[in-house]
Amino acid sequence: MTTQMKPIRSFLFVPGNKPTWIEKSINSRADALILDLEDSVPPPQKAEAREIVRSKLTWLAEQKQRVWVRINRSAHLYDFEDILAIVSPVVEGIVISKPCGPEDIHTVSSMLAEAEFRAGVEVGHTKVIPLLETARSLQLAYEIAQHERVPAIVGATAKNADVARALKTVWSLDGRETQYLKSRIVMAARAASKLPIGGVWQQVHDLDGLKVSSANDRQLGMSGELVLHPSNVEIVNRTYSPAEEEVAFYRGMIDALDKAQAEGRASCIYDGEHIDIAHAKTAREIIELAQSFNG
Numbered sequence: 152m153t154t155q156m157k158p159i160r161s162f163l164f165v166p167g168n169k170p171t172w173i174e175k176s177i178n179s180r181a182d183a184l185i186l187d188l189e190d191s192v193p194p195p196q197k198a199e200a201r202e203i204v205r206s207k208l209t210w211l212a213e214q215k216q217r218v219w220v221r222i223n224r225s226a227h228l229y230d231f232e233d234i235l236a237i238v239s240p241v242v243e244g245i246v247i248s249k250p251c252g253p254e255d256i257h258t259v260s261s262m263l264a265e266a267e268f269r270a271g272v273e274v275g276h277t278k279v280i281p282l283l284e285t286a287r288s289l290q291l292a293y294e295i296a297q298h299e300r301v302p303a304i305v306g307a308t309a310k311n312a313d314v315a316r317a318l319k320t321v322w323s324l325d326g327r328e329t330q331y332l333k334s335r336i337v338m339a340a341r342a343a344s345k346l347p348i349g350g351v352w353q354q355v356h357d358l359d360g361l362k363v364s365s366a367n368d369r370q371l372g373m374s375g376e377l378v379l380h381p382s383n384v385e386i387v388n389r390t391y392s393p394a395e396e397e398v399a400f401y402r403g404m405i406d407a408l409d410k411a412q413a414e415g416r417a418s419c420i421y422d423g424e425h426i427d428i429a430h431a432k433t434a435r436e437i438i439e440l441a442q443s444f445n446g
Contacts, residue, residue: 156243160388162184163179166187168203176216186219186220211241260298278302280301303348306332308351310322348376349373402434
C-alpha cells in the first residue's frame, strides 16, 4: 500500500536527554530530526528524556521543524509509555529499531492507534519508519514496507553495528560488503512505493569519506540517510538534491523532446543521447524533486 511522504534527505539523530542540543538542532538545516529515546540515552535517564522530548514538540513545530521520535523496545513490545508521551499532531511518526518482521509493525501500529485515540489524534496519523537491523527483517523488507503506516524503510550499515553483527560482515572503506544489502532495501522500498533510507556514517569528522559514502548510496537509489552529527547535514542534503546544472540539463531535455513531438517525432537526440518519453518522465521527476526541497 502506498503511503506518501515528502522526501527527506537528512534525518538527524538528537539525544532526547539533551534539551539544549534539541534547541540547537534546528540550526543544522536537517530535513527532519529524530529525537532519540533509545540508544543515545542512558537507561537511568529514559523517563526524563521522554518528558524533555514531550516538552519540546510544540516549540519545534513552531520552528517548522519536521520531527520523528525513536522509541525503545520493552521486553515483549515497543515501549507504550514512550508512545503515549509523543503521539501528537506535530510528530510525523516514530522510528523503531530491530523489528523482527511484519508482525512487529502490526503490533506497534495497534499501540499507536490506541495512543492516538486517547490523545484525540486522527488514527493513522503517526507513521512508522523501521530500522531493518536483523537478518530476518532484511529478508522480509518488502513485506514490512507494504504496511500502510510505513512511508520508508531504513537499511543503515554503520561500521561494526547491529546489521554487521547480524550478518557477520566485515567493514570496508568502499562498502563492498553492503552493496547487496542496500540494493535489497532500495528494491523492496520502491516495489512498495515507499522511500529507501541509507546511512549511517560513523566517522563524523571524515567529511570526504561521507561525501563518497553518500554519493554511493544515492547512486544505488537511496532517497536520503540517517545522520549522526550536525556537521554532516549539509553534505548529505547536497548529495540528495539535484544540482542546478542537473536541473538545467533535464529542463533542456524536456524542451528538446517537446520540440521533437511538435514536429511529429517521438524521440530525438539530446546532448548526444537518444531520448524519448521515458527519459522525459525521469526528467520531470528530478525537477519536481528539486522543487520540493526549494519550496
